[in-house]
Amino acid sequence: MNSAPAAVIERAGVPNLDCDPFSDKFLENPYPYHDQIREAGPLVWLSRYGIWATARHDEASEVLKDYKRFCSSAGVGIANFKTEKPFCPPSLLIEADPPEHTRARNVMGHALSQKNISALQEKFEADAVAIIDAALEKGDIDGMDDIAIAYPIKVFPDVVGLGSEGRENLLIYGNQIFNIFGPPNRLFKGALEKIPNASAWVTEHCKRDVLAQGSIGQIIYEGAEAGDVSPDEAGLLVRSLLSAGVDTTVSGIGNMLNLFAQNPDQWALLRSDPSLINFAFEEAIRVEGPVQTFFRTSAMATELSGVPVGDNEKLVLFLGGANRDPRRWDDPDRFDIARKPSGHLAWGNGVHRCVGMRITQMEAEAILKAMLARIELIEPTGPAKIRLNNTLRVLDSLPLRLTGV
Numbered sequence: 001m002n003s004a005p006a007a008v009i010e011r012a013g014v015p016n017l018d019c020d021p022f023s024d025k026f027l028e029n030p031y032p033y034h035d036q037i038r039e040a041g042p043l044v045w046l047s048r049y050g051i052w053a054t055a056r057h058d059e060a061s062e063v064l065k066d067y068k069r070f071c072s073s074a075g076v077g078i079a080n081f082k083t084e085k086p087f088c089p090p091s092l093l094i095e096a097d098p099p100e101h102t103r104a105r106n107v108m109g110h111a112l113s114q115k116n117i118s119a120l121q122e123k124f125e126a127d128a129v130a131i132i133d134a135a136l137e138k139g140d141i142d143g144m145d146d147i148a149i150a151y152p153i154k155v156f157p158d159v160v161g162l163g164s165e166g167r168e169n170l171l172i173y174g175n176q177i178f179n180i181f182g183p184p185n186r187l188f189k190g191a192l193e194k195i196p197n198a199s200a201w202v203t204e205h206c207k208r209d210v211l212a213q214g215s216i217g218q219i220i221y222e223g224a225e226a227g228d229v230s231p232d233e234a235g236l237l238v239r240s241l242l243s244a245g246v247d248t249t250v251s252g253i254g255n256m257l258n259l260f261a262q263n264p265d266q267w268a269l270l271r272s273d274p275s276l277i278n279f280a281f282e283e284a285i286r287v288e289g290p291v292q293t294f295f296r297t298s299a300m301a302t303e304l305s306g307v308p309v310g311d312n313e314k315l316v317l318f319l320g321g322a323n324r325d326p327r328r329w330d331d332p333d334r335f336d337i338a339r340k341p342s343g344h345l346a347w348g349n350g351v352h353r354c355v356g357m358r359i360t361q362m363e364a365e366a367i368l369k370a371m372l373a374r375i376e377l378i379e380p381t382g383p384a385k386i387r388l389n390n391t392l393r394v395l396d397s398l399p400l401r402l403t404g405v
Helices: 024-028 031-040 057-065 100-111 114-118 121-138 143-160 168-179 186-205 216-225 231-245 247-262 264-272 274-287 357-374
Strands: 044-046 051-054 140-142 293-298 302-304 307-309 314-318 375-380 385-387 394-397 399-404
Touching: 031 051, 031 314, 051 057, 057 293, 057 302, 057 314, 100 216, 100 231, 114 357, 121 140, 121 143, 121 357, 121 399, 140 143, 143 168, 143 216, 143 231, 143 247, 143 357, 143 394, 168 186, 168 231, 168 247, 186 231, 216 231, 231 247, 247 264, 247 274, 247 357, 247 375, 247 394, 264 274, 264 357, 264 375, 274 357, 357 375
Parallel strands: 051 314
Antiparallel strands: 044 051, 140 399, 293 314, 302 307, 375 399, 385 394
């Protein structure tokens, strides 16, 4: 891993910062650090790790969109696959560039076509009603366990075609995958210890013969029959879909619930104008994005906003900071569901923009629709607790009280 101390690696003419974006203090509350990084310059040098960083919207967007200059195939974590062996098979979706990425993206795009996704809406809404009814009956709940985890762990594996037993392994697997995008800190080391068992379970349950007929997982395997990907690659695509599609949705829904609990005026506004449902979730993931950081690697000597970047150098994009950039957003730290948050980077950008975006949006919209019909008040009954992760912004617990209409 790149871990040279500040005394060894410095860059003349650009801001050099010694903050550690993977420390507990930073992960617990990253936003003051994002402000520091963003205001230091369009591109800064993090001396502790010998990497570039930006927390500005325009620069992060430019990097995400230009895969020829800033590649994903060298890894979207701090490890550089050009010089280091990956800890697990690279994702064909997020850790590949065209043309390899295009093959996988086409298969996934077919499986997640509008026709296939639209057919899921009735099921999503029915499952959301059941989850919210059960939570409302309890009254005092853990918003994570009772809604943010309970709902995605039900609907998304159903869509992919998994059986009902052992789904908790998906949460373990996804959490650890996102941890190993960071440096070898305690979170990374804990991931390496826990991931083998969960990974073995996921691998076994992503095989074609155990997936439900007609499921999204089966459609992905049909891509292997068409010759677009190999059977092994199809299995990796199903794994990628599960690792990216559960934890990020859990995070997004949990963060949204917490934002509404902390901002009762915004819940009252949504109840008075349900047409804001689509904006509500997008604004929530702008303010508290599930994926806080992603890396790219320079594929050539280039520049970004006038700052020279050498070939094969790592850049960390603070997406959570970019989405609160005052150059792009008015009053950016405020949760405002009347805002039109188009252009936020929580879904990424360019050819690697989240392929499962519409599924997650449908899940969040179904939950909100069920809540609006049943819940008048969402109140915190204690402080939310963060689950530290090298990449994700996700809550571990969220004590809430729900009051019915």
